[in-house]
Structure formats: structure tokens, C-alpha cells
Amino acid sequence: xxxxFQQALNALQLGSIxxxxxxxxxxxxxxxxxxxxxHGDLFMVGAFFCFLLAVYLKLSFVPTLLLSMLGVACLGVIxxxxxxxxxxxxxxxxxxxxxxxxxxxxxxxxLALSPYPKHIPPLLTNTTWAIGxxxxxxxxxxxxxxxxxxxxxxxxxxxxxxxxxxxxxxxWDKTIVPLMGVPVNKIISLTFAIGTGLGGAxxxxxxxxxxxxxxxxGIMVGWKAFICAVVGGIGNVRGAMIGGFxxxxxxxxVAAFFPSTYRDFVAFTLLLVLLIxxxxxxxxxxxxxxx
Amino acid sequence: MSMxxxxxxGTALLNQWRFLAGLKYFWPxxxxxxxxxxxxxxxxxxxxxxxxxxxxxxGINIILxxxxxxxxxxxxxxxxxxxGFMAIGAYIASILTVYVFPQNTAGIxxxxxxxxxxxxxxxxxxxxxxxxxxxxGDYLAIVTLAFGMIVKSILENIDAVGGPRGLLGxxxxxxxxxxxxxxxxxxxxxxxLVYSNFGRGVLSIREDEIASDLMGVNTRQVKIIAxxxxxFFAGIAGGLFAHALQFINPRMFDxxxxxxxxxxxxxxxxxxxxxxxxxxxxxxxxxxxLRPLGVWRMVxxxxxxxxxxxxxxxxxxxxxxxxxxxxxxxxxxxxxWRQKKKEASDASP
Numbered sequence: 001x002x003x004x005f006q007q008a009l010n011a012l013q014l015g016s017i018x019x020x021x022x023x024x025x026x027x028x029x030x031x032x033x034x035x036x037x038x039h040g041d042l043f044m045v046g047a048f049f050c051f052l053l054a055v056y057l058k059l060s061f062v063p064t065l066l067l068s069m070l071g072v073a074c075l076g077v078i079x080x081x082x083x084x085x086x087x088x089x090x091x092x093x094x095x096x097x098x099x100x101x102x103x104x105x106x107x108x109x110x111l112a113l114s115p116y117p118k119h120i121p122p123l124l125t126n127t128t129w130a131i132g133x134x135x136x137x138x139x140x141x142x143x144x145x146x147x148x149x150x151x152x153x154x155x156x157x158x159x160x161x162x163x164x165x166x167x168x169x170x171x172w173d174k175t176i177v178p179l180m181g182v183p184v185n186k187i188i189s190l191t192f193a194i195g196t197g198l199g200g201a202x203x204x205x206x207x208x209x210x211x212x213x214x215x216x217x218g219i220m221v222g223w224k225a226f227i228c229a230v231v232g233g234i235g236n237v238r239g240a241m242i243g244g245f246x247x248x249x250x251x252x253x254v255a256a257f258f259p260s261t262y263r264d265f266v267a268f269t270l271l272l273v274l275l276i277x278x279x280x281x282x283x284x285x286x287x288x289x290x291x
Numbered sequence: 292m293s294m295x296x297x298x299x300x301g302t303a304l305l306n307q308w309r310f311l312a313g314l315k316y317f318w319p320x321x322x323x324x325x326x327x328x329x330x331x332x333x334x335x336x337x338x339x340x341x342x343x344x345x346x347x348x349x350g351i352n353i354i355l356x357x358x359x360x361x362x363x364x365x366x367x368x369x370x371x372x373x374x375g376f377m378a379i380g381a382y383i384a385s386i387l388t389v390y391v392f393p394q395n396t397a398g399i400x401x402x403x404x405x406x407x408x409x410x411x412x413x414x415x416x417x418x419x420x421x422x423x424x425x426x427x428g429d430y431l432a433i434v435t436l437a438f439g440m441i442v443k444s445i446l447e448n449i450d451a452v453g454g455p456r457g458l459l460g461x462x463x464x465x466x467x468x469x470x471x472x473x474x475x476x477x478x479x480x481x482x483x484l485v486y487s488n489f490g491r492g493v494l495s496i497r498e499d500e501i502a503s504d505l506m507g508v509n510t511r512q513v514k515i516i517a518x519x520x521x522x523f524f525a526g527i528a529g530g531l532f533a534h535a536l537q538f539i540n541p542r543m544f545d546x547x548x549x550x551x552x553x554x555x556x557x558x559x560x561x562x563x564x565x566x567x568x569x570x571x572x573x574x575x576x577x578x579x580x581l582r583p584l585g586v587w588r589m590v591x592x593x594x595x596x597x598x599x600x601x602x603x604x605x606x607x608x609x610x611x612x613x614x615x616x617x618x619x620x621x622x623x624x625x626x627x628w629r630q631k632k633k634e635a636s637d638a639s640p
Binding site for chain 1: 363369422425426429430433434436437438440441443444445447448546547550553554557561586587589590592593594596597600601604605
């Protein structure tokens with residue numbers, strides 16, 4: 001039983017990181033109907049920012065986290081302005097391929113600058129509490145709590161503020177909303193900033209939880225987060241969170257009961273089954289095509 | 292339009308464009324010359340080995356790109372798991388030549404091994420086509436993505452084929468003539484499919500699936516055939532790849548490989564055979580030319596891709612085709628259509 005709780009805790013930790021990244025995919029998709037495949041690599045850049053700030057500037061945890069988020073958010077906005085904005089009227093796949101290109105660029109640029117995997121120094125003293133046979137580390141609690149706080153803030157921003165209302169309006173109808181005086185470009189930039197900033201935060205937390213980082217770490221995690229977003233129903237913010245926790249749970253549980261090399265296999269097979277049963281994701285609404 | 296009118300227009304067109312009359316000789320001559328050159332290069336060995344390897348990679352990439360273009364370009368779906376089919380073909384062909392075939396017959400039975408790899412991939416392609424009946428767009432992308440990852444994961448867990456360490460022991464059986472043969476076959480089959488009645492069905496699915504269903508296109512059958520043909524050739528390419536490199540492991544067929552193929556498709560342009568060939572040639576050759584740059588070549592390459600997409604969002608040849616690949620029938624129809632439009636605009640100034 002304690003073993004199960006232990007694994008549940010690990011699942012929550014991994015799931016909250018997936019969820020944070022999936023949020024970036026889903027927000028951008030909701031507003032632009034475009035899949036930002038560079039998002040996983042922005043997550044990687046977040047982890048590298050964390051490394052730079054922690055090693056060379058010797059900052060402590062909070063400024064490292066905030067500066068990394070800010071840096072990744074700025075990068076996200078710049079990428080949107082330079083690479084995606086010219087393609088808004090172009091066919092959807094062109095934007096997707098551009099995003100893949102941007103992702104490859106980020107990976108290989110980082111690789112050219114730092115060919116070897118880097119080790120993130122422990123920014124926080126990690127204490128472990130033992131409750132019965134259950135051991136809880138403060139790092140785990142921090143990752144889970146921080147992710148939940150960030151998600152709650154995001155949910156508040158999207159559901160309750162004027163900017164959030166504008167985001168939802170743009171994803172609802174792109175032709176009418178600009179006529180109502182909504183500054184579409186600013187809102188899109190803001191969406192990118194928030195989405196990629198969350199990805200950067202996930203990068204920092206991932207770096208703390210699994211300290212060895214390399215330029216290709218964003219690929220697998222990024223694609224998995226994309227799967228989370230789709231499983232939850234792409235474009236749906238709450239769906240992305242649920243999808244993240246589901247994938248985290250599935251991966252950890254598979255690794256707990258089977259040889260860990262089967263993890264990807266079982267996780268992806270389950271996702272296929274889920275998608276066949278619910279083709280529009282858990283919280284996604286089927287969009288009947290009008291003829 | 293009556294048949295006689297089309298025929299008359301066709302003859303008129305042939306008279307008008309003299310080079311079209313010579314067109315029917317182009318392909319036989321080109322293919323014979325190409326094959327002769329490849330066999331000569333293989334026998335007399337006058338082409339530098341490094342250059343030979345690059346030409347082999349170009350051929351394999353053309354097969355991969357053209358076959359993926361059938362699904363992503365002509366049918367308008369977004370498949371991201373092409374490397375998975377390639378892996379199946381590569382492993383089946385390698386297992387056959389290394390373990391199954393009796394010694395010293397691998398060279399003779401090589402085409403059979405490649406064919407078996409293609410068949411195996413086609414069978415799996417059939418299974419992947421089934422979810423595409425209901426799911427479309429991003430959700431189908433996920434299905435194919437998950438498929439690619441499942442294939443890699445399964446291969447990593449089968450110890451008999453080396454698991455994550457990979458499989459080796461293949462002889463270098465992929466020679467220029469074979470690559471030329473399979474590439475030409477792939478381009479020929481896909482070009483003929485696209486311009487056949489079946490190809491019209493594929494295009495109609497891209498334009499509007501519901502409408503094409505209502506017009507009587509058997510969309511399920513069309514999707515199955517498209518997926519099977521596409522994965523068959525991906526498997527062929529995988530078998531050739533394995534016997535060119537003489538070593539395979541599951542990591543070679545991961546998501547990065549699929550991304551590579553996608554980039555070649557969209558670089559060359561969707562819905563175009565000439566585009567597929569151009570995309571594969573340019574991407575492969577450019578990567579080789581940039582090799583002195585070391586790691587930085589993989590930094591410049593994506594940058595160029597992004598710039599290309601911004602200034603030419605449909606790729607180099609997007610949705611257009613060179614005359615060599617267009618049937619005369621289509622050229623005639625297009626010309627008649629233009630004429631009619633011109634007459635209509637002349638009549639009402």
C-alpha cells in the first residue's frame with residue numbers, strides 16, 4: 001500500500017511537469033489552431049537557463065525560476081513574431097513545419113554551444129520526511145505544489161480576467177473579435193508568453209527533479225506533453241492538466257509493475273485505446289462538420 | 292466534352308508544342324540510361340564510394356518522401372510515424388538476409404527480402420489505416436505518432452533482434468542499380484496512382500471528405516489503399532537503408548527520422564511528385580555539402596527551412612507538377628479550360 005502511495009506521489013510529480021508543458025501546447029492551439037512543435041524545446045531551453053543562472057550567476061531558487069520563466073517567455077514571443085506571425089494566413093501545415101524547424105534550430109543551437117550533458121546543482125536543500133514506510137521529499141512537494149499554484153493562476157487568468165476573456169474570444173471566432181476592438185496581436189503575444197513561460201517553469205522543475213539535462217531532452221518530453229494535450233482535448237486548458245496527470249500516472253505505474261523498458265509501449269498503447277474510444281479527448285467537444 | 296473533341300484538342304496541342312511529341316520517348320530513354328549508368332558504376336567502380344553512398348541515400352529519401360507525400364500531400368492527412376514503417380521494413384529484410392536465408396544466397400534473394408520488408412510494413416500500414424476512418428487532423432497525427440513510438444519501443448524490447456543494441460551482420464547488398472530500380476518503381480507507382488481514378492478519390496478526401504463520401508467515393512477503401520501503398524514503400528526504403536548502412540538500431544527510426552522525412556516533403560512541396568524528388572535531393576545533398584560546418588550545419592538547416600516556409604509557405608513545388616509527370620490528358624483538359632475561359636471573357640468585355 002505504501003508502495004502504491006509512493007508511486008502515486010511520483011506520478012503526481014511527473015504528471016504536473018507534463019501538465020505544465022501541455023498547457024503551452026493547448027493555449028497556443030486554442031488561439032491560433034496551430035501546434036507549436038518547438039514548445040518541447042523551449043522547455044529544454046528553460047532547463048538550460050536554469051543551469052546558466054544557477055552555475056554562473058549563483059542565483060538562488062526563486063530568482064532562477066522567475067528569470068528562467070521570463071527568458072523563455074521572451075524567447076517564445078520573439079519566435080512567434082519572427083517565425084509564426086508571417087504564416088498566419090498560410091496553410092496550417094506550413095506553420096507546423098516551421099515550428100518543427102524552430103524546434104530543430106533550438107536543439108542544435110544548444111547542442112553546438114554545449115555538446116555535453118549538464119548537471120544542474122541542487123538549488124534547494126532536499127529534506128526527506130518519512131511517514132511510516134512512505135518517504136516524501138521536499139522537492140517532490142515543491143514541484144507538485146508549485147505546478148498546482150501556477151495552474152490555478154493560469155485558470156484564474158483565462159477564466160476571470162479581461163485578457164483571458166479576449167483569449168477565449170479569439171479562439172471562439174477569429175473574424176469578429178478584432179472588429180470588437182480586441183488587440184489580437186497583443187493577445188497572441190501574451191498567450192505565447194504565458195504558455196512558453198509555463199514551459200520554462202516546467203524546465204526548471206524538471207531540471208531540479210532529474211538533474212542531468214541535454215539539448216535533446218525536450219523532444220520526448222515535448223511529444224509526450226503534446227499527447228497529454230490531445231488526450232485532454234486540445235485547446236482545452238483544464239483538459240491539458242487532466243491529460244498531464246493521466247500520462248504521468250500511466251508511465252509511473254507501468255514502470256512500477258513492469259520492466260521499465262515497457263513504459264513507452266504500454267503508455268502509448270493505452271493512449272491509442274483512449275483515443276479510439278474518445279476521439280476528441282476527454283474534455284474536448286466533438287466538432288461536427290457542417291456541410 | 293465529347294471524346295473526339297478531346298482527341299482533336301490533344302492532336303492540336305501536340306502540333307503546337309513540338310516538345311510534347313518527344314516527351315513519350317523521354318522516360319524510356321531516361322530510365323534505360325539511368326539504369327545502364329548505375330550498373331556500369333557498380334561493375335566498373337568509376338564513381339567515388341562516398342558519392343555512391345550519397346546517391347544511395349538520395350534514392351532512399353526520394354522513396355520515403357514520395358510515399359509520405361501520398362498521405363500528407365495528396366490525401367491531406369498528417370502522418371508523423373513514417374519512420375515506424377521504415378523500421379519494420381528494415382528489420383524484416385535484415386532478419387531475412389542475416390538469419391533466415393541460407394548462406395551465400397543473400398545476394399540473389401535480396402530483392403525478395405526487400406519485398407518482404409515492404410509487405411510487412413504494408414500489413415501494419417493497413418492496421419494504422421483503420422483508426423483514420425474516424426479520427427482526422429491532429430488526432431490522427433497522434434495515432435501515427437504513437438504508432439511510431441510503439442514500433443521503436445517493441446524493437447527495443449525484443450532481444451532476438453538485438454534490443455536497443457541493434458542488429459548487424461548485413462552484407463552491403465544495397466547497390467546503385469537496386470536503389471535506382473526501387474526509386475523508379477516507387478515514383479512510377481505513386482505517379483500513376485495519383486493520376487488514376489483512385490488518385491482523384493485521394494485528392495477529393497483532401498479537399499472535402501464528407502463531400503467526396505457523398506459523391507460516391509469509397510473513402511475507407513481509398514484511405515486503406517493509400518496507407519498500404521505508402522507504408523509498403525517506406526518498408527522498401529527501410530530494407531535498402533539497412534543494407535546500405537549494414538547496421539540498424541531502434542533509435543535510428545525515432546521521431547527525429549520521421550521529422551526529417553516530413554521536412555523533405557514540405558520542403559519540396561505537398562501534392563507534387565517533382566517536389567518530393569527535389570525536396571529529398573536538396574535536403575540530402577545540402578546536408579552533405581554543409582558537413583564541414585560540423586554541428587553548426589544542423590543549426591543553419593532548420594533556419595533555412597523556416598525562411599523557406601515564411602517566403603514560400605507551400606514549399607518549392609507546392610501543389611504544382613512539372614509537365615514530365617503530368618499526363619497529356621490533364622494538359623489537354625487544362626488547355627481547353629483556359630481556352631473556354633478566354634472565349635468567355637472575350638465575349639463579354
